[in-house]
Amino acid sequence: MEKATIKDVAKAANVSIASASRALNGVGRISPVTKDKILRAARELNYVPHFGARSLIRKKTDIFGVLLPDLYGEFFSELVRGVDTAARASNYQILLSSYHNDAKETKSAIAAMRGRVDGIIVMTPYEFGEITYSDVIGAPIVQISSLNNHGGTPIIAIDNFQGAKIATEHLLKQGYKNIAHLSGPKVNMEAKERLNGYLDAIKNICPEKIYEGDFREESGFEIAEQIASDVKAGIIDAVFVANDMMAVGLINGLKEKKLKVPDDIGVVGFDNVPIGRYVTPSLTSLGVDMSQLGKKAVEILNLLVNGKPNSADTNKLVVFTPHLFERESSIKPE
Amino acid sequence: MEKATIKDVAKAANVSIASASRALNGVGRISPVTKDKILRAARELNYVPHFGARSLIRKKTDIFGVLLPDLYGEFFSELVRGVDTAARASNYQILLSSYHNDAKETKSAIAAMRGRVDGIIVMTPYEFGEITYSDVIGAPIVQISSLNNHGGTPIIAIDNFQGAKIATEHLLKQGYKNIAHLSGPKVNMEAKERLNGYLDAIKNICPEKIYEGDFREESGFEIAEQIASDVKAGIIDAVFVANDMMAVGLINGLKEKKLKVPDDIGVVGFDNVPIGRYVTPSLTSLGVDMSQLGKKAVEILNLLVNGKPNSADTNKLVVFTPHLFERESSIKPE
DNA sequence: TTAATTTGCGCAAACGTTTACGCATAATAA
DNA sequence: TTATTATGCGTAAACGTTTGCGCAAATTAA
Numbered sequence: 001m002e003k004a005t006i007k008d009v010a011k012a013a014n015v016s017i018a019s020a021s022r023a024l025n026g027v028g029r030i031s032p033v034t035k036d037k038i039l040r041a042a043r044e045l046n047y048v049p050h051f052g053a054r055s056l057i058r059k060k061t062d063i064f065g066v067l068l069p070d071l072y073g074e075f076f077s078e079l080v081r082g083v084d085t086a087a088r089a090s091n092y093q094i095l096l097s098s099y100h101n102d103a104k105e106t107k108s109a110i111a112a113m114r115g116r117v118d119g120i121i122v123m124t125p126y127e128f129g130e131i132t133y134s135d136v137i138g139a140p141i142v143q144i145s146s147l148n149n150h151g152g153t154p155i156i157a158i159d160n161f162q163g164a165k166i167a168t169e170h171l172l173k174q175g176y177k178n179i180a181h182l183s184g185p186k187v188n189m190e191a192k193e194r195l196n197g198y199l200d201a202i203k204n205i206c207p208e209k210i211y212e213g214d215f216r217e218e219s220g221f222e223i224a225e226q227i228a229s230d231v232k233a234g235i236i237d238a239v240f241v242a243n244d245m246m247a248v249g250l251i252n253g254l255k256e257k258k259l260k261v262p263d264d265i266g267v268v269g270f271d272n273v274p275i276g277r278y279v280t281p282s283l284t285s286l287g288v289d290m291s292q293l294g295k296k297a298v299e300i301l302n303l304l305v306n307g308k309p310n311s312a313d314t315n316k317l318v319v320f321t322p323h324l325f326e327r328e329s330s331i332k333p334e
Numbered sequence: 335m336e337k338a339t340i341k342d343v344a345k346a347a348n349v350s351i352a353s354a355s356r357a358l359n360g361v362g363r364i365s366p367v368t369k370d371k372i373l374r375a376a377r378e379l380n381y382v383p384h385f386g387a388r389s390l391i392r393k394k395t396d397i398f399g400v401l402l403p404d405l406y407g408e409f410f411s412e413l414v415r416g417v418d419t420a421a422r423a424s425n426y427q428i429l430l431s432s433y434h435n436d437a438k439e440t441k442s443a444i445a446a447m448r449g450r451v452d453g454i455i456v457m458t459p460y461e462f463g464e465i466t467y468s469d470v471i472g473a474p475i476v477q478i479s480s481l482n483n484h485g486g487t488p489i490i491a492i493d494n495f496q497g498a499k500i501a502t503e504h505l506l507k508q509g510y511k512n513i514a515h516l517s518g519p520k521v522n523m524e525a526k527e528r529l530n531g532y533l534d535a536i537k538n539i540c541p542e543k544i545y546e547g548d549f550r551e552e553s554g555f556e557i558a559e560q561i562a563s564d565v566k567a568g569i570i571d572a573v574f575v576a577n578d579m580m581a582v583g584l585i586n587g588l589k590e591k592k593l594k595v596p597d598d599i600g601v602v603g604f605d606n607v608p609i610g611r612y613v614t615p616s617l618t619s620l621g622v623d624m625s626q627l628g629k630k631a632v633e634i635l636n637l638l639v640n641g642k643p644n645s646a647d648t649n650k651l652v653v654f655t656p657h658l659f660e661r662e663s664s665i666k667p668e
Numbered sequence: 669t670t671a672a673t674t675t676g677c678g679c680a681a682a683c684g685t686t687t688a689c690g691c692a693t694a695a696t697a698a
Numbered sequence: 699t700t701a702t703t704a705t706g707c708g709t710a711a712a713c714g715t716t717t718g719c720g721c722a723a724a725t726t727a728a
C-alpha cells in the first residue's frame with residue numbers, strides 16, 4: 001500500500017524506467033505488448049505519478065489559480081462553476097482562494113499561488129495602482145475587473161457604465177420622471193462606474209440625486225427612510241440601486257414606510273442575484289452570465305499559457321455588457 | 335525576469351545552495367549576517383521556490399482537495415468559504431473541483447486529485463458501495479455525507495433524520511394536524527433520511543402522506559396542484575418539504591391555487607437557503623452553518639494529515655444537528 | 669547476400685529542492 | 699596553554715519524473 005513509483009512499475013514489468021514512462025504517457029516508441037504489460041503492472045500497483053516530480057521536469061502544473069475578493073453569495077459560485085467546467089474541459093484543475101475583501105491581502109494571496117499554478121484568474125473590484133501582475137507572479141494573468149483598470153494584462157470587464165445607463169434609461173422609458181441613484185462605496189470601481197452611467201443617462205433630463213450606500217442590504221434598508229420622505233416630497237419617483245442586495249433592503253425599508261413599489265417608486269438593481277426573482281415585488285436588475293464569464297476567463301488564460309503569445313491576446317479586453325432582466329419592481333402601472 | 339532558482343540566489347549571495355535553503359526556510363544553523371545577505375538576494379531576484387521540487391522532497395503539497403457534487407448555489411459557497419478560511423489559517427491552499435452531480439464521475443475526479451493534495455474533503459450525498467477512499471487516493475479523506483454512510487473514513491454528517499423530525503414536530507406543535515411530506519429523489523440519501531425523520535415524527539399521531547419530488551424548484555411548483563386539492567379535501571394541512579427550493583416552488587404554486595400559507599397550509603423547508611428569508615411568506619427551515627461545517631472538516635483533515643493517527647480520529651463521526659429557523663410560513667394563526 | 673533504415677529499449681542527465689554528514693574555524697572549558 | 703564543544707557552512711545524495719542519445723535487433727531495400 002506504500003505509494004508505488006514509476007520505478008516500482010518498471011521493476012514489476014521487467015522494463016526500464018524510461019519504457020515505463022513512455023508507456024504511461026503514450027509517447028515515444030514502444031511495442032504494444034510491452035506497453036500493455038506496463039500498464040497492467042501500473043494498475044496492479046495502483047500507481048499514481050508524483051505530481052511534484054512531473055511538474056518539476058515539465059515546468060507546468062496543470063493548475064489555474066482563481067483569486068476572488070470573497071466567497072460570499074451566488075455571484076461567485078456561478079463564476080467558479082463556469083471556471084471549473086471550462087478548466088476541467090481543458091484538463092486543468094483550479095486552486096481557489098479569496099483575499100477576504102482586503103485589498104492589502106491581494107498581493108500575499110497572489111504570492112501564495114506563485115509557482116503552484118500555470119496561470120491565474122483574479123477578480124479585482126478595487127484599484128491597484130502600479131502592480132503589474134506578471135511581475136508579481138511570473139505567470140500569465142487574466143483579470144476580471146472594470147474597464148478603467150486596463151493596463152497591460154488581459155481583462156474581462158463587465159461594462160458597469162453601460163449597464164447603469166441601461167438601467168436608468170429603462171426607468172425613464174417606464175415613465176418615471178425623477179430618477180435617483182443609490183450608490184456603492186466610493187472606493188469600489190464598479191460603484192463609481194455605475195454612478196457615472198447613471199449620471200450620463202439622466203443628463204439634461206432630470207436633476208441628479210445621489211444617496212450613498214455601501215452595497216450591504218442593511219445599507220439599503222437604512223436609507224429607505226430618507227428616500228421615502230423624498231418620494232413623499234415629490235423629489236424623486238424612482239431609484240437605480242447600485243446592487244441588488246441594497247435594492248432588496250431598500251424595498252423592505254420602503255414597505256415599512258408604506259410606500260408601494262413600483263407604484264409609488266420604481267426600483268432597479270444590479271447584479272441579477274437569484275434572490276431578486278423571489279422577493280416581492282420581484283426585482284428588475286442587470287446582470288451578466290457569470291458562469292459564461294468564468295468560461296471566457298479560462299479560455300483566454302489557456303491561450304496565454306499554451307498558445308503563442310500574440311500581442312493582440314496579451315492585451316485583450318473582453319467586455320460583457322449586462323443584460324436587463326425586467327421584473328415587477330420597475331413596471332410603472334397605468 | 336527569468337525565474338530565479340535557489341541556485342541563482344546562492345550564487346548572488348556567494349554562498350552554497352544549502353545555506354541558501356537554510357536561510358530561506360529559517361531552519362538549521364546559519365549566521366544572522368549571511369542569512370540577511372541571502373534573503374536580500376532572494377528578494378532582489380524575486381525568488382520563488384519551485385513548488386514541485388519542494389513537494390517532491392518534502393512529500394507534501396500543502397494543498398487540500400475539496401470535491402463537491404456541484405457548485406450551484408449559496409449552499410456550497412458557504413461551505414467553501416469555511417474551508418478556505420480554515421485552510422488558509424493552517425497554511426493550506428484548496429484545490430476545488432466538482433463532479434457535476436454525476437456519481438460515476440466521482441472516482442475520476444478523486445483520481446485527478448491524487449498526488450496533488452495532502453488530503454481531501456469530499457461531499458457525497460449518494461451511496462458509494464464498497465469504495466474505501468483511502469485506497470483510491472492514498473491520502474486521508476474527510477467525508478461530508480450522511481450518517482448512514484459511516485464506513486471507516488471520518489465523516490461529518492448533517493443529522494437529516496433529526497432535522498426532519500424537528501421540522502415535523504414543529505408543525506405539530508404549531509397546531510397543524512395532518513402533516514404531509516414532499517420528498518427528494520429516492521437515490522439521494524439525505525432525501526431518504528429526511529423522509530424517515532418525518533415518518534418517525536408522525537408515527538401514531540397522524541397518517542402518513544408522501545409526495546415525491548426531485549429537489550428542484552419546478553418540482554415543488556408542479557406538485558402544488560395535487561397538494562392544493564388535497565388541502566381543500568381536508569386530507570392535509572401542512573407539509574414538511576425535503577428542501578427549500580422545492581418549498582419555494584410549492585409556495586408559489588399554492589399561491590396560484592389561491593391557497594394561503596401559513597393560514598390554509600403550513601410549510602417547512604430544509605437547508606435554510608438565503609432565499610428563504612426573502613420569499614413571501616418567509617420560509618421556516620432547518621439548516622446548519624455550512625461555513626462552520628467546512629471549518630470542522632479542515633480541522634479533522636489537519637489532524638489526520640499532521641497529527642499522529644489516533645484511531646479515535648480516523649474513525650471520527652461528527653454530527654451537525656440542524657437548527658430550526660422559524661419564519662412566517664409555519665406560524666399557524668389564531 | 670549486404671547495406672540501409674526502422675523499431676524497441678535502456679542509460680543517464682536534468683529539473684529545483686531539502687538535509688544528513690563532515691570539516692574547518694571560533695568559542696569555551698580545563 | 700591544550701582539550702573540548704559549538705557554530706557556520708559546503709558537499710553530495712535523494713526525491714520521482716521525462717527525454718535525448720545511442721545501440722542492438724529486426725525489418726526493409728538493393
